[in-house]
Amino acid sequence: MFKSLSDCYVLSNGVKIPCIGFGTWQAPDGDVAAAAVKAAIQAGYRHIDTAAAYQNEESVGRAIKECGVPREELFITTKLNNPVRGYDNTIQAFNESMEKLGLDVLDLYLVHWPAPKWTRETWLDALCESWRAMEDLYKAGRIRSIGVSNFWPHHLDPMLSRVEIAPMVNQIHLCPGDHLEPVIRYTQYKNILIQAYSPLGHGEIFKNEQMQALAAKYGRSIAQLCIRWSLQLGYLPLPKSVTAARIEENGRVFDFEISAEDMAVISSLTGCCDTAHDPDNTAF
Numbered sequence: 001m002f003k004s005l006s007d008c009y010v011l012s013n014g015v016k017i018p019c020i021g022f023g024t025w026q027a028p029d030g031d032v033a034a035a036a037v038k039a040a041i042q043a044g045y046r047h048i049d050t051a052a053a054y055q056n057e058e059s060v061g062r063a064i065k066e067c068g069v070p071r072e073e074l075f076i077t078t079k080l081n082n083p084v085r086g087y088d089n090t091i092q093a094f095n096e097s098m099e100k101l102g103l104d105v106l107d108l109y110l111v112h113w114p115a116p117k118w119t120r121e122t123w124l125d126a127l128c129e130s131w132r133a134m135e136d137l138y139k140a141g142r143i144r145s146i147g148v149s150n151f152w153p154h155h156l157d158p159m160l161s162r163v164e165i166a167p168m169v170n171q172i173h174l175c176p177g178d179h180l181e182p183v184i185r186y187t188q189y190k191n192i193l194i195q196a197y198s199p200l201g202h203g204e205i206f207k208n209e210q211m212q213a214l215a216a217k218y219g220r221s222i223a224q225l226c227i228r229w230s231l232q233l234g235y236l237p238l239p240k241s242v243t244a245a246r247i248e249e250n251g252r253v254f255d256f257e258i259s260a261e262d263m264a265v266i267s268s269l270t271g272c273c274d275t276a277h278d279p280d281n282t283a284f
């Protein structure tokens, strides 16, 4: 089991990825996002998750530049935005993200959603064109690993039979209140690492009484229990906060273990917070 925030999972292509990522969705662009990312790096996080859609890549880039930690010690993820599909558009979107982040090489580039509304009838063809561009960027050394997000088995399966390079990561909604077992099982069966987004149920998990009782039992916060639960199941959690004390707290999860019995209790809390959006019925 991991001992610190810089300990890593190893992706199917051999690339090492720090075991907890720092989430930045809804971290407002500007000083708030930059300060949050700097606080995370200061607290020991080495893995930052952003997206073109979050509109804070410039602030993340500023924090990377100013944090004082060498670039090669950091692992940076961003994502292809939903309005973008096609080979040339994908290359252009990637270059725009890299410009904002101030990077030459990206550690992980994800397709944010499989079937944006405007491609819904032809999502697989549209996806494969973008994926071909991502494969070429990967082969050219501009991206160290490529992956997907919000993909369910019926997206991964046809994709895998069409593409040359399989995704190394699937980033999905995953917390004690919502774990889609068929998606998890299929993704792991294909040797694709699962990143758990909204690992704190977007904040809703804190109201749950069973989690409150377990937090008291372990002398840990509910957030720490959620993150630890995720790690013990082999997922890579992506907790988000813009609050320095919480950022630090969420990274202190390496000096305790949840018993098998309590892991089962936490896993039984499905329905206690929001569930994943159906990727084939999003409004975007």
Ligand SMILES: NC(=O)c1ccc[n+]([C@@H]2O[C@H](COP(=O)([O-])OP(=O)(O)OC[C@H]3O[C@@H](n4cnc5c(N)ncnc54)[C@H](OP(=O)(O)O)[C@@H]3O)[C@@H](O)[C@H]2O)c1
Binding pocket: 022, 023, 024, 025, 026, 049, 050, 112, 149, 150, 171, 172, 196, 197, 198, 199, 200, 201, 202, 203, 206, 221, 223, 224, 238, 239, 240, 241, 242, 243, 246, 247, 249, 250
């Ligand atoms: N691929 C996708 O489609 C997708 C979708 C959603 C999210 N994500 C990624 O996953 C990351 C995390 O998901 P998320 O932002 O939805 O939610 P989350 O990490 O489950 O929860 C974040 C919320 O919990 C609060 N919080 C954090 N630590 C806390 C603590 N120790 N005690 C009390 N409150 C705490 C935060 O408040 P403050 O910030 O105010 O401290 C914020 O309101 C995102 O930032 C993003 O990087 C990806």
